[in-house]
Amino acid sequence: MHNAAEAFPPPDPRIAELARACLEDLDGLIELWIDVVSPVRRAYADRVPDADFRDSARDALEMLLRTVAELPVTGHIAEVSERVGTRRARQGVPLDALLDAARLDFRVVWTALVRRAEERNMTHLVASAYYVWEAVERHVTGIMTAYQRTVLEMGRRADDERQMWFARLMDCDGRNPTVVGDAALALGFQVNGEYLCAAAAAQHGAALRRAATELRTAGVPVQQQALDSAVVLTARLGPRTTARTVLEHLGETPCGVSSAADRLADVPRAVRLAITTARSLPVDARGPRWLRDSWLDVLVHHTSDLADDLVDDVLGGLDRPDVTGAEKDRLLRTVHVHLTGNGAIADTAAAVYCHRNTVQHRFNRFCELTGHDVRRPEDAALIALALRARARGPVRGAVSA
Numbered sequence: 098m099h100n101a102a103e104a105f106p107p108p109d110p111r112i113a114e115l116a117r118a119c120l121e122d123l124d125g126l127i128e129l130w131i132d133v134v135s136p137v138r139r140a141y142a143d144r145v146p147d148a149d150f151r152d153s154a155r156d157a158l159e160m161l162l163r164t165v166a167e168l169p170v171t172g173h174i175a176e177v178s179e180r181v182g183t184r185r186a187r188q189g190v191p192l193d194a195l196l197d198a199a200r201l202d203f204r205v206v207w208t209a210l211v212r213r214a215e216e217r218n219m220t221h222l223v224a225s226a227y228y229v230w231e232a233v234e235r236h237v238t239g240i241m242t243a244y245q246r247t248v249l250e251m252g253r254r255a256d257d258e259r260q261m262w263f264a265r266l267m268d269c270d271g272r273n274p275t276v277v278g279d280a281a282l283a284l285g286f287q288v289n290g291e292y293l294c295a296a297a298a299a300q301h302g303a304a305l306r307r308a309a310t311e312l313r314t315a316g317v318p319v320q321q322q323a324l325d326s327a328v329v330l331t332a333r334l335g336p337r338t339t340a341r342t343v344l345e346h347l348g349e350t351p352c353g354v355s356s357a358a359d360r361l362a363d364v365p366r367a368v369r370l371a372i373t374t375a376r377s378l379p380v381d382a383r384g385p386r387w388l389r390d391s392w393l394d395v396l397v398h399h400t401s402d403l404a405d406d407l408v409d410d411v412l413g414g415l416d417r418p419d420v421t422g423a424e425k426d427r428l429l430r431t432v433h434v435h436l437t438g439n440g441a442i443a444d445t446a447a448a449v450y451c452h453r454n455t456v457q458h459r460f461n462r463f464c465e466l467t468g469h470d471v472r473r474p475e476d477a478a479l480i481a482l483a484l485r486a487r488a489r490g491p492v493r494g495a496v497s498a
Contacts, residue, residue, distance in 0.1 A: 298376070
């Protein structure tokens, strides 16, 4: 069994001598490297000026040769890996192409060493090849680390800018054409596009963010951010992205969804309605819920300070001493079934398993006790609102959202 010293002996001193000799022909090595890397560079030649490309090559090759030659590597030369990774990320150079180019440093440095090695030194040179390769790999790792960190920082700055412009769009309520136009550019939206807005409570924010990531990955322009103690998602609709597409990505996330906005200027209103819908969702809500299906809950939520009074005023007569609990439940169920059905007496009778005359009698009794007739449209709307407020439970003493 070999120990580490036997498996990886220190580099032969003659490698350092060869590297020092290569440093004397640094300009020639730069030309060789540029020639070798030219096929890889085609992927980003238009993004990196020739002078920048050449200067980076000089610094990198000098750093590698100084490392192999066991000479001091300090200052500007020592920072070349981080500098190249950072600059190329900002220039939009593909990471794979960048790393491929950097790894070609080994071929150039190794070729230079081989050319200067005498036959008697070749064995020692081959035995120390790992030392040259490790120097190149440290350089490549430094480039990759700086590149990825820069991309992350750039992404954060871009996200901060998008959030700022979405907030400005909300602040101006879509009424400032200049802000709307600038926001469209920053968000990747269109001024005259169609948008769907969804909102969820903060505890469901992770699910909404996941949906936004999935939509963005699928190529859908989308903006997601925290707003007014809620998490909001705004997606631009198109031929391949319908409201149904967005809802599928939302899955079972409890959230409110407003009607589609026909233009970017209408998004602030749609966002507010989506937030309001989300805040009025029942505690056991599952999946997205449209505003059009939630208006009673929305109205109750917005009149929460008066909800208990509404229930007492409209349904209080059912609490009279001469009304039993069984009768109260029977009357409330019959009225609820009627209001949530199609309004036909016959269908209501079938749903509560009794004769239509019995239903009429219950309606008369309900009107006698409450003063409200479910068969009158105006009363029916008020009763429906009171029933919804009653179903949500008492709110006296609660803090409104």
